[in-house]
Amino acid sequence: MNIQTMDKDLIEGVGRKILENVLEALDYWAWNCSPSTPLETYSSYNSIDLYDAACDFCGWSRAHITEEDLKFLQEMPDEIYDKLNQEYHERLEGVIEKLSEEDE
Numbered sequence: 356m357n358i359q360t361m362d363k364d365l366i367e368g369v370g371r372k373i374l375e376n377v378l379e380a381l382d383y384w385a386w387n388c389s390p391s392t393p394l395e396t397y398s399s400y401n402s403i404d405l406y407d408a409a410c411d412f413c414g415w416s417r418a419h420i421t422e423e424d425l426k427f428l429q430e431m432p433d434e435i436y437d438k439l440n441q442e443y444h445e446r447l448e449g450v451i452e453k454l455s456e457e458d459e
Contacts, residue, residue, distance in 0.1 A: 358430045366431050370439045373424045377408050378446060380418035394454040401447040405440045 358366060385396040400408055406428045412418035413425055428436060 358427060363432070363435065367435050367438070369427060370431055370435055373409060373420065373428060374405060374439050374443055376419050376424075377405060377412060377443070380412040380415060380420065381408065381447075383417055384412075394451065394458065397447055397450050397454065401444060401451060405436070405443040408443070 361369075381397070381400055385393040389396040391399070406425070409420050409425055409428060413420045413422060
């Protein structure tokens with residue numbers, strides 16, 4: 356996929372699919388694999404950006420994140436990446452808030 360020839364809406368759409376794959380992989384990891392509690396796991400992932408989280412799950416068959424996806428995230432325009440990264444953090448913060456309330 357040549358990102359230079361793609362429309363910004365298409366780039367954002369592909370980026371959003373990668374974001375969803377990362378969040379789905381993180382959900383599975385947090386609830387089924389991580390030795391830490393889900394709250395601790397989501398909190399630790401909230402301290403890194405979308406690209407680094409994607410790197411963690413790259414090649415993991417359940418995640419459907421490839422080396423091409425990582426390259427795509429690196430090459431997309433900054434304004435689109437920043438928007439998706441902000442959404443990544445906002446969604447994690449929502450989960451963290453909900454889990455924190457349940458712990459009270």
